[in-house]
Amino acid sequence: MxxxxxxxxxxxxxxxxxxxxxxxxxxxxxxxxxxxxxxxxxxxxxxxxxxxxxxxxxxLVNAHEHLQLNSFPPLEHGPRFRNVRAWIAEVSLRARTDAAFRAVVDAPRDRRLLHGAVKNLLSGVTTVAHHDPLYPALTDAGYPVRVVEHCGWSHSLGIDGEAQVRHSYERTPRDVPWIIHAAEGVDDEAAQELDRLEALGCLAGNTLIVHGVALGEAGRARLADAGAGLVWCPASNLRLFGRSAEVADLVARGRVALGTDSRLSGACDLLHELRVAREAAGLDDAALQALVTGSSARLLRLADRxxxxxxxxxxxxxxxxxxxxxxxxxxxxxxxxxxxxxxxxxxxxxxxxxxxxxxxxxxxxxxxxxxxxxxxxxxxxxxxxxxxxxxxxxxxxxx
Ligand SMILES: [Zn+2]
Structure with missing residues (x-):
């Protein structure tokens, strides 16, 4: 760094x-x-x-990002998905059929990672929770922002499957955050993911669920009672599903951090994401600021930020x-x-x-x-x- x-x-x-x-x-x-x-x-x-x-x-601490996925033009598809798997299928189709999109996918990864850093830095972000492998460039002394290194993560139940998700959680020390996309959609499958994580033993004080669109009031209460947290990405949620996670009760309990996700689905940067968050939940300035400073650092267990x-x-x-x-x-x-x-x-x-x-x-x-x-x-x-x-x-x- x-x-x-x-x-x-x-x-x-x-x-x-x-x-x-x-x-x-x-x-x-x-x-x-x-x-x-x-x-x-x-x-x-x-x-x-x-x-x-x-x-x-x-x-600022951006609590959710895919640093290598910020060079793409926005995908124009409308908020028509029921579950994130349908959106991933759309992205895969574009990568196979759209030459311009494919060219961005094929660009050198270190270039794309540097682009992700600049996106964040210009908006005041100095620490990023990157939700993909910790590529060597991200811990290089010259990388422009700090990247959270001490965390466990799994992509999602849909991509990784239950055995791999459980293995990921079990090998993560309990004093280190463990992060997973979950409840990312508006259908029954998304709504059941919190139960599945709990049944797998993966819902505890170091668990951070990204998105949580399908979480109902009872689910959010279980999340908070477990001492877990939610990483909220309202711009992505609204673009894919037409609605965002409900967060007011979790914000009141200090269990929410804000993330951009990548530009494939999310806002152009964290300042824009804060505007979307304000509109979506009507939070005041102090609450919004906590989502990208004190709360995000605490949930990510970054004691020095x-x-x-x-x-x-x-x-x-x-x-x-x-x-x-x-x-x-x-x-x-x-x-x-x-x-x-x-x-x-x-x-x-x-x-x-x-x-x-x-x-x-x-x-x-x-x-x-x-x-x-x-x-x-x-x-x-x-x-x-x-x-x-x-x-x-x-x-x-x-x-
Ligand atoms: Zn993500």
Missing amino acids: TPAATRALTLINASLGMPAHRGAASSVRVVDARITAVGCEPQPGDRVVDLEGDRLLPG GALEPGMLADFLVLPRSRTLSEADRGDVRMVVVGGRMRYGDRDYARAMGPASQWLDVTVDGRRKVLERELADRLTRAHVTEPGLEFPDAAWRAA
Whole structure:
């Protein structure tokens, strides 16, 4: 993962609360890629960056993603499926019959994984729960976001079968999250999957069910009573099935994290997903923020993420002072910091965070931003093309 920043950093005049209840500005000090103090004075020799009242949040945790599946154009099919297996059959058909789709499938996997990282980073995500094999590129020191490494997972009962699902659960330590797609549909088969997981002995405090569209009130109560959690992906649910999981009761019990799934079915990024979540469940700003910070870190058992406290990783998202997460888009993002190192944001912060040679001017959705030059160079070399991200410096591109 990202090398530690070498010089201590203190961010001053940061707003740490919700916009509607903003208290006095505070400061956060970072040494060796971790927060060492909150509400402190800068120490001699620190790099000091004045946030001038902008909001400082923990880097967001995207609780469900398939990082290699984000280069596809959206599949236009309408919300007509009863069960995820029918949608998977549709995707398989496209891969066999649609040459453009096939070309994306056949692109080098490391390129596609890098694309998935950029999708997340630009939206303020610094940690991703990737639901596929932990490919070597994902733990490479240069990979732009952190990927959850300590988890067990199975795809689903439909794909893996009961024996493999049970084996996956049994070999996962009980203090490590175990994650599975389940109840992803609106038919009886989807509705019965929680019972099947419970009968297999796979429903316990470390279980995280992704989707849960078919869970009824009783099922959700059993999930919460077991100490398990739900990873909610409302954009994907609505696109495939025309309805999302019901989550209000589970949110109230602190058992929900938010994930994007991949762009094959989900939102374009986690900020968009938050808007969909707000519309789908009517949650307030504080509840929405918890789904991608404190709750997601807790359910994924990431003890050093999701809050701004001493000892936590120095992963940050900076937003304009009055902007809530569900109002923001990636053009609004003022700064994304991973391990004390700025990777993306606005030019004024880039100037304060490092020398001019470290940054490249880009546009994101028509807004002038900067990207860390090393990352921009990697994207260019790998031929990653993220819609909306443009490198206007043609001379640099040709170099
Ligand atoms: Zn998924």
